[in-house]
Amino acid sequence: MSLKLTILGCHSATPRTFAHPSSQLLDINNQFVLIDCGEGTQTQLRKYKIKFSKIKHIFISHLHGDHYYGLIGLLSTFGLLNRKTELHIFAPAGLKEIINLQLKLSKSWLNYPLYFHELTSKKSELIYEDEKIEVHSIPLRHRIYTNGFLFQEKTRERKLNIQAIANYKEIEICDYQNLKNGKDFVLKNGNILTNKELTLKPPNPLKYAYCSDTAYTEEILPIIAKADILYHESTFLEQHTELAEKTKHSTAGQAATIAQMAGVNKLLLGHYSSRYKDENLFLEEAKPIFDHTELSFEGKEIEIFSKT
Ligand SMILES: [Zn+2]
Ligand SMILES: [Zn+2]
Numbered sequence: 406m407s408l409k410l411t412i413l414g415c416h417s418a419t420p421r422t423f424a425h426p427s428s429q430l431l432d433i434n435n436q437f438v439l440i441d442c443g444e445g446t447q448t449q450l451r452k453y454k455i456k457f458s459k460i461k462h463i464f465i466s467h468l469h470g471d472h473y474y475g476l477i478g479l480l481s482t483f484g485l486l487n488r489k490t491e492l493h494i495f496a497p498a499g500l501k502e503i504i505n506l507q508l509k510l511s512k513s514w515l516n517y518p519l520y521f522h523e524l525t526s527k528k529s530e531l532i533y534e535d536e537k538i539e540v541h542s543i544p545l546r547h548r549i550y551t552n553g554f555l556f557q558e559k560t561r562e563r564k565l566n567i568q569a570i571a572n573y574k575e576i577e578i579c580d581y582q583n584l585k586n587g588k589d590f591v592l593k594n595g596n597i598l599t600n601k602e603l604t605l606k607p608p609n610p611l612k613y614a615y616c617s618d619t620a621y622t623e624e625i626l627p628i629i630a631k632a633d634i635l636y637h638e639s640t641f642l643e644q645h646t647e648l649a650e651k652t653k654h655s656t657a658g659q660a661a662t663i664a665q666m667a668g669v670n671k672l673l674l675g676h677y678s679s680r681y682k683d684e685n686l687f688l689e690e691a692k693p694i695f696d697h698t699e700l701s702f703e704g705k706e707i708e709i710f711s712k713t
Contacts, residue, residue: 406537406558408433408611409708410634413449415675415701417618417640417654418471420444425703426471427617427676429636430455431556433538439463440554440615446475447482453704457486462533464540465496466617467551473500477507480515488517495532495540497550498523524552529628534559543628545619547653553616555628558711563587563604570603608712614669617676620650621659626667633709635669636701638676639687645678657687661694675701 409432414425426443430450437459439446450457457479465473473496483492494500501521508514522532524542533540536559543553562585570576570584575592584590590598614629617638629635640654649656655663657674664672672695674687681687684700691698 406434406611406711407708408556408558408613408633409706410613411453411455412673412675412701412703412705413446413453414441414443414703415677417638417676417678419679421679423703424677424679425449426474427466428475429615430460431613433556435459436461438556441466441472441617442475442479443471444474447479449703450479457483458488458490461490461492463492463494463496464554464615465494465500466545466553466615467547467549468497468499468503469549469618472617476500477504480504480519481513483517484513484515491518491520493520493522493533495522495524495554497552498525525550529555541628543614543616543625545616545625546622547618547620551618553614553619553625553629555632556613556615558610558612560610561607563600563607566603566605573598576603611709611711613709616663618654620653621655621663623663623666625663629663629667629669632667632669634671634673634707635664635667636673636675637663639674639691640676640678642681642686642690645680657690658694661691661698664691664695664698670697671707672698673701673707674698 411430413428416424420426425445427441428443428446429440431438439460527544529541532542539557541555545551545553584603587600589600612632614632614635637660638655639657639660641649641656643656643658646656688700
């Protein structure tokens with residue numbers, strides 16, 4: 406299994422010629438998930454040659470315009486393209502009302518099934534799962550109700566410890582699945598071999614954590630711990646720490662501190678304020694705190710693969 410992330414937009418507030426508001430495409434084994442949908446997302450999807458019809462799920466973090474103003478346009482385009490497949494949108498309560506009002510007043514309708522899954526919980530919860538992945542909400546600290554999202558490969562079954570199993574002739578191939586499922590093995594003499602003796606821990610599941618927009622909060626640490634990639638907003642630099650706290654955003658240094666404390670593999674910075682002309686300043690601030698930091702930029706692609 407692999408997760409491939411494409412950054413479509415990673416700037417805050419208004420769209421500009423070379424700066425697009427938040428949106429990302431996550432390709433999970435050729436199933437496309439759209440994360441946030443700032444204005445112009447559909448033209449970014451075109452630019453990076455992403456097939457619209459493969460998008461089945463959209464996750465919206467919050468109802469500030471730079472995270473969803475592109476949605477009604479994209480939904481309408483899906484309709485014009487004669488989409489028939491279901492679309493599921495996970496978003497804070499209220500988005501359904503907004504979209505339905507836009508459709509109603511323009512006397513428009515969509516010819517494909519559209520399902521809203523409205524989020525209201527202030528605690529992390531499992532909001533989606535299928536046979537391959539699960540998605541958990543990450544409650545964030547922002548001016549309005551906001552969630553990040555943790556996309557996680559399902560925990561795989563335990564691996565057989567063939568060397569240990571070879572010591573017991575009674576264990577046959579037909580017993581292997583029970584062992585992989587975590588069951589102990591009972592010998593004919595009644596003795597029990599614990600599952601731990603006969604199997605090995607499965608590899609850690611792939612994890613991608615998306616956290617935008619948020620003020621510095623350590624409450625997210627248990628949820629994002631050990632993620633392969635963490636996207637954490639860094640709207641400001643340290644010189645504007647007070648402004649970051651006032652507007653409930655983070656600095657690059659704060660994002661790096663969170664990455665370091667959570668023990669993630671890689672940090673992606675983004676949601677940059679337009680007040681800074683040189684985005685390398687974000688990197689310079691973050692790297693001394695957390696070395697495995699990279700800047701997001703529009704068109705950037707990152708792919709991670711299941712561990713074996
Ligand atoms: Zn924003
Ligand atoms: Zn916001």
